[in-house]
Amino acid sequence: MRNLGMRYLVLVGGWVGFIGGGWAEALAQSTQKPPAQSAQKQPTRSDLASSIRRKEHLVLGRKVLVQQGCTGCHRLDLDRHIGPGLAGLWNKPRAIQRGGKRLHAIADREALLRALREPQSEIREGYAPVMPAYRLAAQEEEAILAVLRDLSEPQKLQEARTKGTVSLWHVILGALLFVFGHLGLSSLAVRRRLSDRLGNGAFQGLYSIIALTAMLWMSWGWSSAPYVELWVAPAWTRYLPLLGMPVVCVLFVLGVSTPSPTTAGQENRLSAQDAVQGILKITRHPSLWSFALWGMLHIPTNGDLASVILFGSVTFLALVGMAHIDARRRATQGEAWQAFAQQTSALPFLAVIQGRTRLTRKDVSLLRLSAALVVYVALLYTHTLFVGVSPFPYR
Ligand code: HEC
Missing domain, CATH: 1.10.760.10 (Cytochrome c-like domain)
Structure with a gap:
């Protein structure tokens, strides 16, 4: 337990450090002086004309x-x-x-x-x-x-940069609220105290509002952030999301459509006969993996600071979130959780490889897999419309 706490601390510290770097960049840009005007000679009449x-x-x-x-x-x-x-x-x-x-x-x-x-x-x-x-x-x-x-013109560019710098702050603050709003509100101590005081319904409402606000804030900040280049993405990196997103869609669609004790509000499924079924045999956190993978696939091909903060925050929260949920369930559900955890793994396919569970034909739902494919194609063809960037590596 203490060991896990330490790892948390190191992870959270690392991410704060990274976002702090972005912060420093934003600060450096906003304090840059406009280039000094060179001494100008008196304008003549023809200059004026x-x-x-x-x-x-x-x-x-x-x-x-x-x-x-x-x-x-x-x-x-x-x-x-x-x-x-x-x-x-x-x-x-x-x-x-x-x-x-x-x-x-x-x-x-x-x-x-x-x-x-x-x-x-x-x-x-x-x-x-x-x-x-x-x-x-x-x-x-x-x-x-x-x-x-x-x-x-240098002066115009400087104006454009300082204007944009405001937006970089928005990505940073949105990302901080996104990560720490989620982690803070779902930590047991805060959650218990708040839902005792507000009632469970109001607490869920507050949680959703904060999560949604943070997400919108961060995405809006991202879309209007200045382009601070960290690396020039090689062309092949565009294949990563193109080829990896089908997996993301499968994890997401199967994750949200399979009842699971790791989902908020479904804790009582731990005692269900079929608690371990379908995609849960591959990983007990399918939807969180879909977010983590989505972020990881998009980072290499977007070599700018705002993108690394956005995709990195989602990846980071998804990975830390898995450990967080496991720790909470272990603390509150005791043996029922132990039995479930014994037959599943957070790391995809680990439990199958270690022989702790077995995949059978019954676990494969063609209907859900087809739905995932439909989601993938829909994302592919609406990407340009919503994000403004084509997802295809070449025309
Ligand atoms: C339907 C949207 C759209 C409209 C309308 C449009 N553009 Fe573009 N423009 C783009 C896109 C997308 C690109 C980048 C892809 C490309 O190079 O074609 C681009 C590229 C450019 C580039 C080249 C940038 C570079 O670095 O190579 C210039 C210059 C440009 N547009 C100017 C204009 C001007 C001037 C107009 C109006 C007369 C205009 N665009 C109208 C979408 C548009």
């Missing part, structure tokens, strides 16, 4: 961006939406797919014009090939290019 022309050009460019629907898919800062944020693009390298090959290329004037006129020829990595081709008047194209260039 050209500056007014430039401003008019930019105004036209922004108007075109709105009229043509560009801003429906692109934000004029660093944040990604359906397409990449348009700030900081000008003359910067980025990873693209051209003719089935992945390469790093500079987004110069020619490349940006190509992106506009024939977007299918080069696809920015990590995005769906959904941008329509545009045939615009030369003046409109020039005006758009002027805006793109303007959005990459």
